[in-house]
Amino acid sequence: MGDFNRSVIFDAIRRAPEGRSRVELVEMTGLSTQTVSNIARRLLDDELIVEAGKASAAGLGKPRTILRLNPEGHYAAGVHIDPAVITFVLLDLTGQVVAHNRLKTPTAADPDHVMARIHDRFEQLVAESGVAREKIVGLGLAAPGPIDQERGIIVDPPNLHGWHRVPLRDALEASTGLPVLVDKDVTAAAVAETWVGGETGTGSFVFFYIGTGIGAGLVLGDELMRGVSGNAGEIGHIVTDPDGPPCGCGQRGCIAVTITPQSMVDEAEATGVLAPAPHETPREIDAQFDLLCEAASNGDAAAGAILDRAADRTARAVAALTNLLDVDRVVFGGPFWARLEARYLERIPRLLDEYSATSAVRGLGVAGTGVGDDVAAVGAASLVLERSFTPSATRLLLD
Template identity: 55%
Template sequence: MGDFNQAVILDSIRRSAEGLSRVELAASAGLAAQTVSNICRRLLDSELIVEAGKETSGPGKPRTILRLNPKGMYAIGLHIDPATTNYVLLDAVGTVLVSVDEVTDLASPPAQAVAAMGSQIRRIIAESGIPEHRIAGVGVATPGPVDAGSGTVVDPPHMTGWNRVPLRDILQGSTGLPVVMDKDVTASAVAELWAGAENNATDFVFVYIGTGIGAGLVLNDQVVRGSSGNVGEIGHIIADPDGPPCDCGRRGCVKVTCMPETLVAQARAVGVLPAAPEGVEPSLPADLAALAEAAAQGNRKAKEVLAQSARRLAGAVSVLTNLLDVDKVVFGGPFWPALATTYLELIPELLRQLSVTSCVHSVEVTGTVVNSGEEAFGAACLVMEKTFSSNAAQLLLDAKF
């Protein structure tokens, strides 16, 4: 209970841009003034929060404002994508202090590649000069599926040989730090809650567009992970019944109609993009950016490729919004910037038409508040979530009946 109450106080403080007084914290948390005072004293002693001046609001003595201490805690984020691996060092208020990108090593044995990532994390910490006891841990975002209980990556698409890789154990051994791991789509949903703490809806779907497409889910202000940590595998939702065949035996799944590599292949087929030179590995990010640029310049065929993908993805997303009755859809991920203009132009109206609750409430469609190129931010936020966010499940006893 004490840990839960402390998390409630920390979460309340971080959500307030201006900070809160002890009186305001007691009112918002529903805790006794003495309990709040005791918790705040502990947080001040550990330097997780600081006193940030006084505020007068009516009669009585001024109230002391409490805010998060940016230097009180830090987190490392590691985002592993089949194309690129990103690292960030984050302070307690979400400022990115260090950002490093490198090509993902898919040639080496997975265990060796992951150990090298741990060595890179050690270098980042050493070069930052931050005391190691202030580093709360390492958050890792990886393509699914995952085995959350064992911290294992389970044969993600586009990462041949990465089957049952004990990623969490390898990184804990190579960094000497606690490691928390989640799917990249779930980490992105956590980042959206963290970065937009004051303005976010409490119920939303996060549609992650990377090398693959997945969905993160937030209900009642809590990230939903599912029984095995694999919520949001939407690759086999049918987006176009007349679309191409999928390896699952059906036709028109998201996996074969909406993925960035599918859009690039379609663009090549209609002559928007040139054929890839023989012997040269194509660059998916560069090709998708070229497709988006052609559409922006008025190329009719390029515009239709993107518009068709928007229609297909809107159909798939509407399955989620209708099932879950959320009031917001957030798009993000490494390839979102190239698609943002077309998708934000077309998808809101398409979702309105496909929504069974449009006569009750609208479904807002936005792009992520997290900066493009900082996907590892979401991974670092996994550590912050574990430290700051209050979850009623913490109060349950592990009892067997």
């Protein structure tokens, strides 16, 4: 209970960049004045928060001391393994990126080689950041699912050939000496939104992740939903177009074959919008997708129609999720999002109003992530901060 109360106070301060007074914390949390004072003192002693001056409240007596997060109190590292690129970040306690690096994902199907490269680039990141090693509380790693979260293993991810039950957590803990958390990239992206996304990361929302594959991160009542095995959000076989292309699962028109970047490139080449080119690897898909989006931006009606159809299908997929979960909003993000943002935000909100089961009761918020293209890497580091410092019902369970 003490750990839970500590995390409640810390989280209340974290969610107010301008800071909060002890009196406000008592009012917000329902904890006693003595409890709040004791917890605040421990957080100050641990250098997790600082006293940031005083603020006057009209007619409420003497000025109150404001408590804010100490950005330099602790740091967390994050790594996102994408089939095309591996991204590294180091976050301070407020979620701001203080160091950043990238590495093209090696094409060889050799996980040991990739893990050695990750270790070397991580050490370079830390050295260049100037952050003291003992200030880094852990390393988060985000990767395509499915994962075995309990064992920290990546299980046969699509587009990472040869990665069969790779023990990433144990290998990186041994090489870095840090605690390592492994989670899905879509889950990490949702955590990034809750940690640094501001208003869009509060309450209940679906994070719709557009990467080489499509997935969803789920947050209900400010708490991340991982599922029994840690693999919630695998939505690739929701049908968005019953007359669409056949899918390997036996259905037609699944997300996996209608709204992924590769499926849009396939359609563009089949209809002559793009000249055929190799696009078997994630890097090749990215290059062709760039050409498609550029053509649409330059007024090519056929290219624009492909993106518009993908937006319409995406709206149907999102509606299936939001109708099921009854959330406040959907947040879009991922490495391919920036190229789709303007067109999708123009079409999808209107379609969701039509498809939403609760449109007569309330509107459904639609937003793009404010975290940026590196949302999964930021989320990987945020996993460490979230696990260490935010309140969760599991903190109340005894082993």
